[in-house]
Amino acid sequence: MIRVGLLGTGRIGRLHAKTIASHSESTLYAVSDIDSGSANELAVHYGATVKSSEEIISDSNIDAILIATSTDTHAGFIEKASLAGKAILCEKPVDLSLSRAKECLKKVSAANNPIMIGFNRRFDPNFAQLKKSLDDKEIGKSELLTITSFDPAPPPVSYVKTSGGLYRDMMIHDFDLSNFIMNELPVTISAVGHSLINPEIGAVGDVDTAVVTMIYADGKIAVIKNSRRAAYGYDQRIEILGSEGLLQAENIVENSVVKSTEAGVLSAKPKYFFLERYMSAYKAEWDAFIKSIKENTTVPVTLEDGVAALAMAEAATLSQSSGKSIQLKEVL
Ligand SMILES: NC(=O)c1ccc[n+]([C@@H]2O[C@H](COP(=O)([O-])OP(=O)(O)OC[C@H]3O[C@@H](n4cnc5c(N)ncnc54)[C@H](O)[C@@H]3O)[C@@H](O)[C@H]2O)c1
Secondary structure (H helix, E strand, O other): OOEEEOOOOOOHHHHHHHHHHHHOOOOEEEEOOOOHHHHHHHHHOOOOOOOHHHHHHHHHOOOOEEEEHHHHEEEHHHHHHHOOEEEEEEEEEOOOOOHHHHHHHHHHHOOOOEEEEEOHHHHHHHHHHHHHHHHHOOOOOOOEEEEEEEOOOOOHHHHHOOOOOHHOOOHHHHHHHHHHOOOOOOOOOEEEEOOOOHHHHHHHOOEEEEEEEEEEOOOOEEEEEEEOOOOOOOOOEEEEEEEOOOEEEEOOOOOOEEEEOOOEEEEEEEOOHHHHHHHHHHHHHHHHHHHHHHHHOOOOOOOHHHHHHHHHHHHHHHHHHOOOOHHHHHHO
């Protein structure tokens, strides 16, 4: 049984707590949060102990650490937990600063403990199946990837202010997904973005609607479309065109009932947001992490993957402000 220390008992930390506790090979041993009320409540619920983050990291009874604290703490906790020899699953992103993320990578490069970054979308069963079909050459050679990712509603402006911007906060998931599907990094990145939903988002220097185009070494293309609002729910789709066909992963809807009447054909909306839509992906992500620890294999999403996605977000941010295409190697 792998004993886990959870750092951060907020929105995503609570989801992970449930996954850890319900997995047959892991147990939630200890939790920590600067909000002691939140940590206590979660600890009571799962029969875990409340400790400080330092106590969790240095506790020899703990095998693995899940970092689900605010983004600005991730790099520091990865470094400390790595030095203590723990297996680590850290939520995305590694940091908002690319140079800080690179520094973290450098600091832990000599360590041989598993360090996985929480890009959960790779583990969505439909996206994983699309990737498998592509790798099995079912549609020939890939040519054009389109990722659509629209949130149901924009976050409060107070969140936007400290988020690092749409590319680092939201599109980072899609950058990682494109790397996962294409099996390589793009050469150039071009971004356009505007604040169309809420002018206050523009006033704090961010965008809420953006399109990124990426070109690969052999000329194939990927397009990522992000919006902070979709009136019909959380729109999460992938489409890839290959030389011999097309693969599409469609939305998962609230129920499968389709009503057809004289007025038209009506089906349910997509599942509302990430906690509902990606539940099976978070479970599969945890399962993959536990499997890597048990079988002593490389984790499926590495710290290098985390730095690469952040570099792509940096390139997109630069492209949007300069109006020019950015070569990824300029920032990576
Ligand atoms: N993979 C995903 O789908 C996904 C989804 C949501 C959030 N996230 C990421 O997870 C992280 C947390 O997001 P959230 O939405 O749960 O935020 P949140 O604000 O709900 O939770 C963060 C928690 O961390 C605690 N915390 C902050 N600093 C701490 C410290 N030094 N020590 C201990 N606890 C500390 C806070 O008190 C809070 O309870 C962010 O980095 C975010 O980008 C990932």
